[in-house]
Amino acid sequence: MSTRVLPMTTADLDEVMAIEVVAYSHPWTRGNFIDSLVAGYLAWRLVDDAGRCIGYCVAMAGVEETHLLNLTVAPSRQGRGHGRALLSALCADCTARGDQMLWLEVRQSNDGARRLYARFGFAEVGLRRDYYPAGSGRREHAVVMSLSLVGRVHALD
Template identity: 50%
Template structure:
């Protein structure tokens, strides 16, 4: 990963490191009912996944993790801290991942999203993602399991 952070207006993007995990895991727990664990993020870093943090005024604003497999980018996690949601930061973070995937040979991006995540579905549709399938019983849910909507976008 590049060690040099770069900016996009009032967001600074930097590769996620183990030093970021405390803040990322705390944010994750405040966003999701079934959050990724410290181990999930640590394993992603160890595996060499493309992981980024976005900071605003030196505070965590968002983060994401993407796995590259040949020319395919698989967006595993993308999140904006609750107090900054609804301000376009998700779009900016997503655009950052598009550029990063292209820079690493990506020609398409895939992701899974809960059908109950209306905001996520709207964000992905606005950015050219289309549904290509469903995965049954993919996510833990309050009452059993929830399927995943599988989406794809050309880069």
């Protein structure tokens, strides 16, 4: 099955939200996505052969760096390289703009995502204490990860 990476628009948010609410205990709101699109953040969705959204990412471009804010693959489609495809598309776009670094935070308990990022070449560089809501008034730490884009060939990722 082939996939395509397409720009995300507000017209796509029903599909995006359907994935977001099943993928996370504390999902982004529709407003978070709308605000990101209005702000001009990088926002793409990954679609399958039938044009169905199976994943998406949102990232904020800065000066010679980008911050990945949300990368999600539908739980039923995880483990098939779709997260890697989204990361490759993001990295290609970042390097084309001349970015030097890609940054992200990930829940400390999200072992699957941390493995994906580590296999892709991200390094764990810090910890943001009590960064994410965790329910019942608790908070969860975020692991800060970075990826140098200097000299990286993303077509081979």
